[in-house]
């Protein structure tokens with residue numbers, strides 16, 4: 471692969487971590503540029519992503535400093551799109567057969583659409599985190615008996631892991647707008663109820679990978695009280 475890739479990202483952001491996971495899993499070389507979401511550079515919206523969000527990619531063009539992006543590079547955004555893009559340029563991270571590819575895409579759609587509002591509802595709006603358990607049961611039912619979301623590691627795993635990881639940290643530390651103690655209570659159910667054994671194994675598998683360890687920044691992702699940036703990150707507007 472000869473084209474340069476610059477990833478505009480933020481440690482705090484689950485949508486950006488998706489793309490970093492995919493790039494690293496596919497061993498695609500990239501230059502990482504951290505955007506301070508609370509103080510975004512003035513050039514970011516005009517020169518990289520008009521939506522002013524991370525993640526975004528500058529693809530191709532000359533190798534330049536990330537803070538002076540070239541007009542010659544293609545600018546791409548939206549984590550779901552970028553996951554597919556990484557799979558396309560690497561020829562990796564999606565199964566070869568059409569049915570399994572469709573299953574991976576179905577997993578991404580379903581898991582994201584269900585998990586994100588349940589998580590956001592609990593941590594931002596104070597809904598019961600029990601809703602997260604219900605959604606995890608649904609997502610767990612999509613998993614095969616063993617292995618990753620569709621067997622081999624794919625963009626489906628890169629898509630959901632950042633959300634699961636942030637929920638794990640929030641619940642374990644009882645961070646969120648729900649009643650005090652509810653997060654830890656739900657966390658303990660997730661950790662011990664035999665009903666969630668398949669989820670636990672899946673979570674252990676995806677978070678044991680070096681790429682996860684390199685791209686997950688627990689402290690940046692959650693500070694008490696939860697900042698408005700974190701809350702913005704959790705709200706699923708469009709994917």
Ligand SMILES: N[C@@H](CCC(=O)N[C@@H](CS)C(=O)NCC(=O)O)C(=O)O
Nearest residue numbers: 483485523524525548549703708709
């Ligand atoms: N749908 C977008 C969501 C991206 C997103 O919400 N990014 C947040 C950070 S987690 C962001 O950049 N927020 C900045 C802002 O809204 O000003 C995706 O999947 O890429």
